[in-house]
Amino acid sequence: MREFDITIVGLGPAGGTLSNLLAMHGFSILILDREKSFYPLPRAVHFDDEIMRVFQTIGITKDFLKYTIINKGTKFVNSREKVILDWPRPKKITDNGWYPSYRFHQPDLEKQLRKKLKKYKKVFIKQNSEVKKITNSKNHVDIVYTNTRNHKEYYVRSKYLVGCDGANSLIDNFFIIFY
Ligand SMILES: Cc1cc2nc3c(=O)[nH]c(=O)nc-3n(C[C@H](O)[C@H](O)[C@H](O)COP(=O)(O)OP(=O)(O)OC[C@H]3O[C@@H](n4cnc5c(N)ncnc54)[C@H](O)[C@@H]3O)c2cc1C
Numbered sequence: 001m002r003e004f005d006i007t008i009v010g011l012g013p014a015g016g017t018l019s020n021l022l023a024m025h026g027f028s029i030l031i032l033d034r035e036k037s038f039y040p041l042p043r044a045v046h047f048d049d050e051i052m053r054v055f056q057t058i059g060i061t062k063d064f065l066k067y068t069i070i071n072k073g074t075k076f077v078n079s080r081e082k083v084i085l086d087w088p089r090p091k092k093i094t095d096n097g098w099y100p101s102y103r104f105h106q107p108d109l110e111k112q113l114r115k116k117l118k119k120y121k122k123v124f125i126k127q128n129s130e131v132k133k134i135t136n137s138k139n140h141v142d143i144v145y146t147n148t149r150n151h152k153e154y155y156v157r158s159k160y161l162v163g164c165d166g167a168n169s170l171i172d173n174f175f176i177i178f179y
Pocket of ligand 1: 009010011012013014015032033034035042043044045046129130131132164165166167169170
C-alpha cells in the first residue's frame with residue numbers, strides 16, 4: 001500500500017490552494033478528485049486582497065492577474081431590480097499590497113492552481129477517484145477510493161487527510177472528537 005504525508009480529497013479552489021501551500025514545504029501529497037477534470041463553469045466570482053496574498057505566496061499571481069478584473073464594487077438587486085445592498089470597493093492598494101476586491105472566472109483560477117501543482121514531483125493528482133471510506137488511526141489514515149470509470153477499488157495510507165470536497169463533504173461524516 002502506498003503511503004503519503006497528506007491526502008487531500010477534492011481539487012476545487014480550496015484543495016488546489018491548500019495542496020500548493022503544502023507542496024511548497026516538500027510534503028508528499030495525494031490529491032483525489034472524483035470528476036475527470038475541473039468544473040468548467042463559473043461559480044465563485046470574487047476574492048479579496050488577503051486571498052491574493054495567498055496566491056502570491058503560491059506564486060500564481062503573475063499569470064493569474066491577467067485573468068482578473070479589479071472590482072470597484074457590487075450592487076445586490078432584488079427581482080424588481082431594486083438595489084438592496086450597495087457595496088463599493090475602493091480602487092486603492094491595501095496594506096496587503098493588493099486591491100480590496102477582484103473578480104475572476106473560477107475555471108481560470110483552477111487551471112492556474114493545477115499548472116503550478118504539476119511542478120512538484122511529490123504531488124500526485126488522481127482524477128476519477130472517488131473517496132468512499134476513511135479510517136482514522138492514531139498515526140495514520142487509511143483511505144478507500146474507487147476509480148469512477150472501471151469501479152476498481154484502491155487503498156492508500158497517509159499521515160493526514162484533509163477534506164476539501166465541497167459543500168456535501170463526505171469527510172464531515174467522519175468527524176472525530178478527541179477526548
Ligand atoms: C450554481 C453555483 C453558484 C455559485 N456561486 C458562487 C459565488 O458567486 N461566489 C462564491 O464564492 N461561491 C459560489 N459558489 C460556491 C462555489 O462552488 C465555491 O465557492 C467553490 O467552488 C468552493 O470551492 P471548494 O474547493 O471548497 O469546493 P468545490 O469547488 O465544490 O470542489 C470540491 C471538489 O471535491 C470533489 N469531491 C467531492 N466529493 C468527493 C469524494 N468523495 N471523493 C473525491 N472527490 C470528491 C469534487 O469533485 C470537487 O472537485 C457557487 C456554487 C454553485 C453550485
